[in-house]
Amino acid sequence: MGGIAAGGTAGEGTAAGAPLAAEALACRRGERLLFEKLDFVLPPGGLLLLTGPNGSGKSSLLRLLAGLLRPAAGRLTSGGQPVFEELGAYQARLHFLGHQEAAKPVLSGRENLEFWCRLRGAGTARIDAALAAFELEELAAQPMRLYSAGQKRRLALARLLAAPAPLWLLDEPSVGLDSRSVARLVAEIEAHRGRGGQVVLATHVDLGLAAPQSLGLAEHAPAPLELAEWHW
Numbered sequence: 001m002g003g004i005a006a007g008g009t010a011g012e013g014t015a016a017g018a019p020l021a022a023e024a025l026a027c028r029r030g031e032r033l034l035f036e037k038l039d040f041v042l043p044p045g046g047l048l049l050l051t052g053p054n055g056s057g058k059s060s061l062l063r064l065l066a067g068l069l070r071p072a073a074g075r076l077t078s079g080g081q082p083v084f085e086e087l088g089a090y091q092a093r094l095h096f097l098g099h100q101e102a103a104k105p106v107l108s109g110r111e112n113l114e115f116w117c118r119l120r121g122a123g124t125a126r127i128d129a130a131l132a133a134f135e136l137e138e139l140a141a142q143p144m145r146l147y148s149a150g151q152k153r154r155l156a157l158a159r160l161l162a163a164p165a166p167l168w169l170l171d172e173p174s175v176g177l178d179s180r181s182v183a184r185l186v187a188e189i190e191a192h193r194g195r196g197g198q199v200v201l202a203t204h205v206d207l208g209l210a211a212p213q214s215l216g217l218a219e220h221a222p223a224p225l226e227l228a229e230w231h232w
């Protein structure tokens with residue numbers, strides 16, 4: 001499956017990403033330290049797979065990489081610049097696709113993409129190609145509230161292509177997709193990487209993506225406290 005690559009891709013024009021580097025990152029949610037001592041460098045064209053059991057911190061790491069959570073320790077840089085010092089500029093160069101669809105139910109699929117493009121300061125020229133990439137043309141005029149779960153997910157994915165950004169942060173993007181749509185997602189991820197884009201992807205299933213770096217969050221869980229260390 002070649003996605004829309006054969007006739008030019010919706011994401012054409014995406015600037016190549018800058019190397020994203022994590023040094024000794026740690027993340028705390030509430031009282032709990034989820035992970036620590038986490039290092040990686042993601043070059044332009046790179047793919048980082050986040051793996052680990054439920055609750056190990058994959059979504060939390062993605063939120064941290066999106067600048068929505070501050071690290072408890074460590075450094076995150078993009079192109080050598082600390083991302084939290086220029087957060088707005090950094091966030092303008094990424095897409096974060098979480099579990100929520102982040103679309104307005106009363107708007108049609110096309111109107112949702114138009115809204116998204118305006119929000120991102122992008123033109124609307126890529127919307128048709130983005131809809132076509134995830135086979136949403138026939139649904140484009142329908143209110144999103146009438147979409148099935150998989151169709152809503154495809155609309156969320158179309159946002160990646162409608163308003164290009166070099167860094168894609170994807171939290172279990174294949175959930176709810178049929179096998180044909182999974183193949184399209186994989187093709188779009190590979191096309192994005194081919195343009196120099198970067199992808200960080202949390203997943204419980206093997207999507208068959210080529211040459212990923214892999215990061216197991218469970219391996220970065222803090223050591224359990226010895227009994228003597230507990231404060232009763």
Ligand SMILES: Nc1ncnc2c1ncn2[C@@H]1O[C@H](COP(=O)(O)OP(=O)(O)OP(=O)(O)O)[C@@H](O)[C@H]1O
Pocket residue numbers: 029030031034052053054055056057058059060061
């Ligand atoms: N807002 C929050 N406040 C406190 N703790 C939270 C918050 N959100 C998540 N957590 C906790 O952080 C831990 C990691 O959650 P996270 O969603 O990052 O895990 P995950 O690896 O993505 O899990 P899953 O595979 O189930 O999606 C969990 O124990 C969760 O209960």
